[in-house]
Amino acid sequence: MKLSLLASILIPVASAKQRVLNAFGEPSYGVDVSFPVHHITFAQDRPLGDRQKLYDDFMAGCRRHYSDNSQACDVTEEDRVEMSVRQPASMRNYTSTGFKKVQAPAHVFDLLSNYWNTHYDRREQEKWPRGDTYVNHWESPTFMVNVEETSLRGGGQNLKRKIWEGVRPILEEWTGMELEPSSMYGIRQYTEGAILSPHADRNPLITSCIINVAQDLEEDWPLEVYGRDGLAYNVTMKPGDMVLYESHSLIHGRPFPMKGKYFANIFIHFQPTGKILREQNAPVVTSKGENGIPIYILPNSPQAKKWLREHPPQISFRNVKESPAAAESPLSDVAHAAATGDIASMTHFVANQKHMLHMKDSNGWQPIHEAARGGHLDVVQLLVEHGADVNERTHFGDGQSVLELVLDTHGYDHPLFGYLEGIGAEL
Ligand SMILES: *[C@@H]1O[C@H](CO)[C@@H](O)[C@H](O)[C@H]1NC(C)=O
Ligand SMILES: *[C@@H]1O[C@H](CO)[C@@H](O)[C@H](O)[C@H]1NC(C)=O
Numbered sequence: 001m002k003l004s005l006l007a008s009i010l011i012p013v014a015s016a017k018q019r020v021l022n023a024f025g026e027p028s029y030g031v032d033v034s035f036p037v038h039h040i041t042f043a044q045d046r047p048l049g050d051r052q053k054l055y056d057d058f059m060a061g062c063r064r065h066y067s068d069n070s071q072a073c074d075v076t077e078e079d080r081v082e083m084s085v086r087q088p089a090s091m092r093n094y095t096s097t098g099f100k101k102v103q104a105p106a107h108v109f110d111l112l113s114n115y116w117n118t119h120y121d122r123r124e125q126e127k128w129p130r131g132d133t134y135v136n137h138w139e140s141p142t143f144m145v146n147v148e149e150t151s152l153r154g155g156g157q158n159l160k161r162k163i164w165e166g167v168r169p170i171l172e173e174w175t176g177m178e179l180e181p182s183s184m185y186g187i188r189q190y191t192e193g194a195i196l197s198p199h200a201d202r203n204p205l206i207t208s209c210i211i212n213v214a215q216d217l218e219e220d221w222p223l224e225v226y227g228r229d230g231l232a233y234n235v236t237m238k239p240g241d242m243v244l245y246e247s248h249s250l251i252h253g254r255p256f257p258m259k260g261k262y263f264a265n266i267f268i269h270f271q272p273t274g275k276i277l278r279e280q281n282a283p284v285v286t287s288k289g290e291n292g293i294p295i296y297i298l299p300n301s302p303q304a305k306k307w308l309r310e311h312p313p314q315i316s317f318r319n320v321k322e323s324p325a326a327a328e329s330p331l332s333d334v335a336h337a338a339a340t341g342d343i344a345s346m347t348h349f350v351a352n353q354k355h356m357l358h359m360k361d362s363n364g365w366q367p368i369h370e371a372a373r374g375g376h377l378d379v380v381q382l383l384v385e386h387g388a389d390v391n392e393r394t395h396f397g398d399g400q401s402v403l404e405l406v407l408d409t410h411g412y413d414h415p416l417f418g419y420l421e422g423i424g425a426e427l
């Protein structure tokens with residue numbers, strides 16, 4: 001041990017070129033070195049050695065597991081890489097570094113670790129979409145002790161609210177922006193050998209934190225992030241540590257396979273409301289862009305264009321009603337009834353024209369989306385009882401989810417939000 005350590009100090013390694021150091025003085029490297037991030041291929045420069053085999057094995061594992069549709073694995077990879085290029089570059093940031101490690105508030109950590117310990121035996125294996133390459137779940141399954149699960153004592157909206165409220169001041173202080181919750185996911189348990197592919201979170205998961213709830217590791221399992229300098233940083237966490245990160249623009253992952261039994265954490269996400277709490281060095285834009293583009297998206301950026309495609313301007317119902325063509329269309333009637341909470345008409349449709357309950361308009365909106373945006377719990381319930389899929393998105397699958405529409409228009413305090421979450425709706 002001693003000798004080799006000495007040797008490494010005294011004998012210059014032939015291949016050791018002058019390396020760039022990141023701001024923590026660590027020898028560093030950029031994207032596509034530890035794992036593919038901006039390309040499916042690795043960079044020429046290989047300070048970590050040849051990682052191609054690790055990646056080839058990773059992909060082979062996915063393709064074998066989904067042998068009936070192995071292409072799905074490659075499609076997910078292409079999407080991940082495309083998003084890692086497009087999205088961060090289209091985002092406004094609210095901090096200079098993009099990440100910071102702090103301690104979780106003691107009361108929040110206590111809540112989480114009690115919940116974890118109490119319900120550990122009732123954890124459930126996480127189901128991943130077919131071909132999903134975000135975690136190598138085909139060889140290292142992940143488990144959840146779900147904070148949303150109302151059948152677990154203490155779980156549900158109340159717990160989530162306490163967690164959101166507990167960490168919100170810390171993230172508001174860090175970013176200088178007023179925040180509102182956008183999502184919470186966990187407590188996820190990773191197991192031996194797990195890899196989390198580096199990625200940026202989808203909108204509106206903007207201002208976020210991860211809390212390490214529990215672990216049993218042989219060595220630290222670093223969260224690798226790419227700072228504003230484009231260089232990789234390893235952030236290690238002990239139970240009770242909390243990493244703040246701008247998850248919409250900071251690429252983050254765990255590309256080094258986990259060594260140990262498990263690692264359990266929770267992801268807590270917010271988005272800025274637009275109200276400034278503390279002036280920053282650089283001026284902050286707080287009004288929505290043209291056509292209501294969220295403030296965190298740079299105008300004219302690729303992400304802005306994508307957002308506009310997914311949120312085409314809505315034709316108002318008045319116009320629909322007045323247009324003779326639309327007046328012929330029975331869909332506008334059912335959509336109108338759903339949007340306005342006209343439960344009597346909806347009941348009529350259920351009894352007489354059931355086939356219209358789930359029809360899509362030209363923007364791929366269904367009555368359930370209209371009812372969600374209108375905030376009509378009774379209509380949403382009626383539609384669900386008659387077979388509406390709560391996880392259908394607008395725009396033929398590319399747009400907003402039912403839950404997202406409720407969150408955007410009415411906030412997570414609205415009864416519809418709790419109801420939808422309770423029946424498994426996803427953001
Ligand atoms: C925000 O951060 C990302 C990732 O570091 C960067 O690509 C992007 O240019 C930044 N946005 C602005 C407006 O500087
Ligand atoms: C991060 O940790 C891995 C695994 O321990 C190591 O190989 C890599 O060099 C580290 N990266 C940085 C930037 O320090």
